[in-house]
Amino acid sequence: SQQGEEDPQALSIQEGENATMNCSYKTSINNLQWYRQNSGRGLVHLILIRSNEREKHSGRLRVTLDTSKKSSSLLITASRAADTASYFCATDPGGSNYKLTFGKGTLLTVNP
């Protein structure tokens, strides 16, 4: 079963607007990661947030984590057409289980 579930499944916005994607998960985590996948390509790591962190920034990306609600959000500010891609959250449960479990992703389309 999927640990992380992204919402919405698809999002279409205009260039310059902000895009927010959400991820919910079910069990406790050690950290949560966000990845981007352009069409026909492999996944690219964007940002990692640890369970004891609440917010993290990287360029135009802002990630928040609420462990009490078991949810995370990814905000892309001032979106560009090049941001068009699928975005996945991945959870690491920690301990001796090294698996990353990916959600099914949010397909973001940024219209020029």
Add this chain to the structure above:
Amino acid sequence: DAGVIQSPRHEVTEMGQEVTLRCKPISGHNSLFWYRQTMMRGLELLIYFNNNVPIDDSGMPEDRFSAKMPNASFSTLKIQPSEPRDSAVYFCASSLHGGGVAEQYFGPGTRLTVT
């Protein structure tokens, strides 16, 4: 660094044939992961290795699938015999530490079509 290298990029084969997918991880990375991605099931972890040793193969669908990592710079995923339902994109990824402790670097994938 060239990143994670996978070959072939595309493979079309007939049902019943053997398929071998290859992966070269990033030099110095000690963990390697094989994933399968389909529209229906999303991205699934098949198996991962740490220091060339298979740690968890619980995601391998059935005995038709096998994976090896004879050394730190090479891994294979074999399907024998292949079936149409194996059609998917197969990704290899590597990381410096173990599992989710560090980010994973993905290869470009192998698109497998079994007819």
